[in-house]
Amino acid sequence: MTFARGKRWLPARYISGILPNSPKDATHSRYNIENLSWRCSAVSILKKAYKRYLLDAMSAMALGLFASLIIGTILGQLAKIEFLSFLTPFSTIVGASSPVVGAAIGVAVGYGLKATPLALFSCAAVGALGYSGDFNFTGAADFVPAFVSGGPLGAYIAAIVAAELGTLVKGKTKLDIIVVPIVAVVSGGLVARFLNPPITVATNALQDFLAMATTLQPIPMGIVISVCFGLILTAPISSAALAAVIFAGDPATMDTGLLLAAGAATVGCSCQMVGFGVASYRENRVGGLIAQGVGTSMLQVGNILKHPAILVPATLTSAILGPLATTVLPMYNASVAAGMGTSGFVGQLGTWEVMSLYESAGPILIKMALLHIILPAALSLAISEFMRKRGWIHEGDMKLDL
Numbered sequence: 001m002t003f004a005r006g007k008r009w010l011p012a013r014y015i016s017g018i019l020p021n022s023p024k025d026a027t028h029s030r031y032n033i034e035n036l037s038w039r040c041s042a043v044s045i046l047k048k049a050y051k052r053y054l055l056d057a058m059s060a061m062a063l064g065l066f067a068s069l070i071i072g073t074i075l076g077q078l079a080k081i082e083f084l085s086f087l088t089p090f091s092t093i094v095g096a097s098s099p100v101v102g103a104a105i106g107v108a109v110g111y112g113l114k115a116t117p118l119a120l121f122s123c124a125a126v127g128a129l130g131y132s133g134d135f136n137f138t139g140a141a142d143f144v145p146a147f148v149s150g151g152p153l154g155a156y157i158a159a160i161v162a163a164e165l166g167t168l169v170k171g172k173t174k175l176d177i178i179v180v181p182i183v184a185v186v187s188g189g190l191v192a193r194f195l196n197p198p199i200t201v202a203t204n205a206l207q208d209f210l211a212m213a214t215t216l217q218p219i220p221m222g223i224v225i226s227v228c229f230g231l232i233l234t235a236p237i238s239s240a241a242l243a244a245v246i247f248a249g250d251p252a253t254m255d256t257g258l259l260l261a262a263g264a265a266t267v268g269c270s271c272q273m274v275g276f277g278v279a280s281y282r283e284n285r286v287g288g289l290i291a292q293g294v295g296t297s298m299l300q301v302g303n304i305l306k307h308p309a310i311l312v313p314a315t316l317t318s319a320i321l322g323p324l325a326t327t328v329l330p331m332y333n334a335s336v337a338a339g340m341g342t343s344g345f346v347g348q349l350g351t352w353e354v355m356s357l358y359e360s361a362g363p364i365l366i367k368m369a370l371l372h373i374i375l376p377a378a379l380s381l382a383i384s385e386f387m388r389k390r391g392w393i394h395e396g397d398m399k400l401d402l
Helices: 023-078 082-093 099-112 117-132 151-168 176-213 218-234 239-246 256-279 281-295 297-306 308-326 335-339 343-355 361-389
Strands: 002-005 008-011
Touching: 023 082, 023 099, 023 151, 023 281, 023 297, 023 343, 099 117, 099 151, 117 151, 117 176, 151 176, 176 218, 176 239, 218 239, 218 256, 218 297, 218 308, 218 335, 239 256, 239 335, 256 281, 256 297, 256 308, 256 335, 256 343, 256 361, 281 297, 281 343, 297 308, 308 361, 335 343, 343 361
Parallel strands: none
Antiparallel strands: 002 008
C-alpha cells in the first residue's frame, strides 16, 4: 500500500504513525508529514552534492592531473634518452611546480561540472591560482606571494566555486563576456586566497606525522609509511611534494632509516598503481593497466568514493610489502622519486640511483621487480579476486571512462 503526497509516493511503512487517526490528530500529522518531506529533501540535496562535487568533479580532476603532471613526468623520463632530449622543455612546462598543472585541473573540474564555456575557460586561471598561488614571473628578489600554494586540492576546490558561480550568473545581464569571467576568477581566487592556508596547515601536519613515522622501528615504519604514501598518491594530494620534503638530502650521507622509509614509500605507491591496474584488468583491459600502472591510481578516486571496498586490495598489499622493504628485502630511495611509485618509472629510476651507491646491479633489479611490480600485482589480484567471490567487489566497480 502506498500514499501520495504531491508527486511523491511513499510506502505505507514510512507513513505508519503519521497519518491522522482522528480529526484532532490532523494538525500534528501534517507537521510530521512536512517534517518527513523536509528530511527527504535534505537527503536528496546531500546525495546530489556528493555525486556532483565528489564523484563527478573529482573524477574529472583525476583526468586533468593525468593529462598534465603525470604526462609531464613520463615525458621527463623519456627526455633522459639522448635522442629524445628535445622533450625536456615539454616536461618542465607541465612539471610538479608549474601552474599549468593547476590550470589543467581547473579546466577538468569545470568540464566535469558541465560549466558554461566562459566559466570553463575561467577555471584555467582559477585552477592555476589554487594550485601554485602567486607567481614571481619577474624573478624579483623581494617578491612576496599573496597566495599560498594549495596543490591539487586547492585547485580542485577553487575551480568548483568558479565553475558554479560563473555558470550561475550566465544570462543574468547582457554583459556575460565580462561578468561571467570576472565572477568566476574573483570568487575562485578568493577561495584560493583564504582556503589555501588551512590546506597548507593540514598538509604540514600530515608531513610532520610521516616524518615522525620514519623514526619508528623497521616493521611498523614500513607499514605506516607504505600505506600512507600509497593512499596519498591515490588521493588529491601531492605525494611527490611530501616525499621531496621528508626525504630531502644527499643519499650518500643520508641516515639509513630515512633511506629505508623512502624505499617503503616507493613500494606503497607502486602497490596502489600496479595493484589497481591489475585488479581492474577485467574492466579496463590493457589501456587501464597502463593508465594506472604507469600513470596514476588517482584515476580510480571516483570509483573509490562510490565503492570504498575496492581500495582494500592495494592498501592491504602495501601493508604486507612495506615491512619487507625495510627488513627482509631492504629498499632505498630519496627525494621526489620516493613518492612517485611506478608513475613514469620515476620511483624505479630513483631507487636505482640511490641503491647503486650501496649494492650491485643484480640484487637491485631483482628486489625492484619483486617489490615494485610482481608481488604488488600478484597479491592485489589474489585479494581482489577473493573479494569478488565473496561479493564485496562487483563487476564494474573499478570501470574507468578512458
